[in-house]
Amino acid sequence: MLELRLAADGEDPGSGLALVRCESEGDAVAVTDVEREGRLVRARLAGLALEDGTWDVVSVDRSGAANPVLTRDSGLSLSHRADYVRRPRTRDLRAIRDPRGRLRLVSARVTPYAEVEWVEVAPEAVTVSGFLAYSPERDGVAAGEVVARQRGLGGVETAPARLDGGRFECAIPLPPLAGAFQPRREHNEWDLWLRLPDDGAELRLASHADDVVGKKGKVVYAGVDLAGGDADTAVRVRPYYTVRDEFSLLATARSGGAA
Incomplete structure (x- = not known):
């Protein structure tokens, strides 16, 4: 209308x-x-x-x-x-x-996705909450999953996600991502999906509803330093937005070795 x-x-x-x-x-x-x-x-x-x-x-x-x-x-x-x-x-x-x-x-x-409204970075986890976009209305509380896929490297990590009606919240543990860091690639990107409990559909985490485009060059989150899989490697993990305003995590090696 x-x-x-x-x-x-x-x-x-x-x-x-x-x-x-x-x-x-x-x-x-x-x-x-x-x-x-x-x-x-x-x-x-x-x-x-x-x-x-x-x-x-x-x-x-x-x-x-x-x-x-x-x-x-x-x-x-x-x-x-x-x-x-x-x-x-x-x-x-x-x-x-x-x-x-x-x-x-x-x-x-358009296709359904998971709209990110709130991001909180803690020492060992990133908590994300938001709502289901372009999706049918849901009733009640249900348990889903957030799926992190290591872009171009094949690593996959999952964590529980809570759905309440059309809203979702999940805490993504960071140590497993740091432990899976592959030093042969300078940037290890982890792309995030919300897996729904009923049909297993996966919705990409992104932020589009505010009409702010190009968040990659405008929004910067704090990073967390963690031990990598190699004892001599320290890894920094931080949230970031892709060029399509999709929400992901980025892991990079810290110079100077492990803390």
Whole structure:
């Protein structure tokens, strides 16, 4: 549902609305299910064939000419965004305002994942909590697992995870990751999944609901120094975000040997 609040009661929204794809001139989708109540216009978008990409929202006047819909609203509400991501869906639609004030929709196919909201680094564990994104609502408390996979090296570690409705929490022990450190690779990345108890589905841990992209260059977590599998090696393990804003752990050798 695209909900528009017009600037004035007397403003004429035209004979209808349409979406015009920015990446391909000429691609347009008519929005035919539109209702108006005073200054409020509701356009139902369910069932429209929207490809991935950015779409201009245009108003079609009575002569058939299309004019961009302008807005002063940035379209960003963190609370509304979190509520939206919590619901099961296969396509994500976001309203944005471009630098010229035009209203646009960003359309993208999505799959369920585990949204990371809170991270706490302790001497021997990293605790992570959040909620299930784009997933069906769950009832009650259940026991799942967090699965850590050593990227490109084959190591796998697991730890218990608690699910309560649509929320999850897990503590990832760090000594096993340090003990599995392979010095032939300078960086040992451990990618994290939440394994659900009912069907064994695995959801990648990531942070997308805040709309902050490029966290790898913006968010830095403290590291923990631990003994490696080699007695002469000290390993530092810290959380980090990948270039796709997925949540992982990074293990690197400390210079100077074990503490």
